[in-house]
Amino acid sequence: MSDAASISTLDEIHVLLKELPGPSREAAKAAEERQTQLTKPLGALGRLEELAIWLAAWQGKKKPQVERPFTAVFAGNHGIAAKGVSAYPTEVTKQMVANFIHGGAAVNQLCGLADSDLRVYELALDEPTADFSEQPAMEEEDFVRAIAYGMMAVEEGIDVLAVGEMGIGNTTSAAAICTALYGGDAADWVGRGTGVDDETLALKTKLINQAVELHKPTFADDPFQILRCVGGLELAAIVGAVIAARLARTPVILDGYTCTAAAAVLHAIDDRLLDHCVVGHQSVEPGHQALMANIGKEPLLDFNMRLGEGSGAVLAMQILKAACACHNGMATFAEAGVSGPA
Numbered sequence: 001m002s003d004a005a006s007i008s009t010l011d012e013i014h015v016l017l018k019e020l021p022g023p024s025r026e027a028a029k030a031a032e033e034r035q036t037q038l039t040k041p042l043g044a045l046g047r048l049e050e051l052a053i054w055l056a057a058w059q060g061k062k063k064p065q066v067e068r069p070f071t072a073v074f075a076g077n078h079g080i081a082a083k084g085v086s087a088y089p090t091e092v093t094k095q096m097v098a099n100f101i102h103g104g105a106a107v108n109q110l111c112g113l114a115d116s117d118l119r120v121y122e123l124a125l126d127e128p129t130a131d132f133s134e135q136p137a138m139e140e141e142d143f144v145r146a147i148a149y150g151m152m153a154v155e156e157g158i159d160v161l162a163v164g165e166m167g168i169g170n171t172t173s174a175a176a177i178c179t180a181l182y183g184g185d186a187a188d189w190v191g192r193g194t195g196v197d198d199e200t201l202a203l204k205t206k207l208i209n210q211a212v213e214l215h216k217p218t219f220a221d222d223p224f225q226i227l228r229c230v231g232g233l234e235l236a237a238i239v240g241a242v243i244a245a246r247l248a249r250t251p252v253i254l255d256g257y258t259c260t261a262a263a264a265v266l267h268a269i270d271d272r273l274l275d276h277c278v279v280g281h282q283s284v285e286p287g288h289q290a291l292m293a294n295i296g297k298e299p300l301l302d303f304n305m306r307l308g309e310g311s312g313a314v315l316a317m318q319i320l321k322a323a324c325a326c327h328n329g330m331a332t333f334a335e336a337g338v339s340g341p342a
Contacts, residue, residue: 164310
């Protein structure tokens, strides 16, 4: 995306955020009017109707479509993982990226079912971010570069974007972001991630509290500083992808806890910045439900999933396809010769 190539500072990103487009009111109105004419009681399809109108508004079409969905998975490594906050070593990030490329991961199978293109974006896997319990995870230059990289991942012509992540240690980052954004103790936001034991869970909690206290003076009034200090390169790239999708008026499906935590930084800057996004599923990570309440989102699915890698977002893509199929394919009362409501 051309806007990304020239971005080099956070100030430039803040300027860009003030210029982002909104939904098409005309397309939304046309989609709403069509819903009143379809052969069903108004509201009978519940959220499918709402999703069809939402898609129409952002795509600028009376009849929305999910014919060219795209899934972007961003991968990065976290310095905090060296403290033993995960059940898996950091080498797994690179190994899983290879698995994605060779078609062996869950997200590959789900993308196949959804007819979604899948691309994996590696962010300096051999150079983890700094240990954020001791220093900021990223220097500003690297942070901005990661956001710009994520922006360039959004290709022209796609009609829905699903975003996901891969990175050992990133649920620790997600919990740290939420603690910094919304307050409370880290225990309110931390979960078992890859399945850690009680001792490791306590360690994650301690390190997150330590990190939030350490960086609190830096957070100031800019939520981007929270992401820079306790986030990760792949999380910054997710933010870039969400921004670029907004520029293109492309609807976005966010994956689980980590992905939603990254995007929440945008909501903290302006609560309208995630209006083009839905959350694909509710993770079993305990902080995810509270996070969604804070950003005003309800998940499309709740399947007790906690895999990451975009799996929940791609699964939810089928729901958007169903919404479009009903909205576009159903007959109107006039077409079917069915009497409308009295």
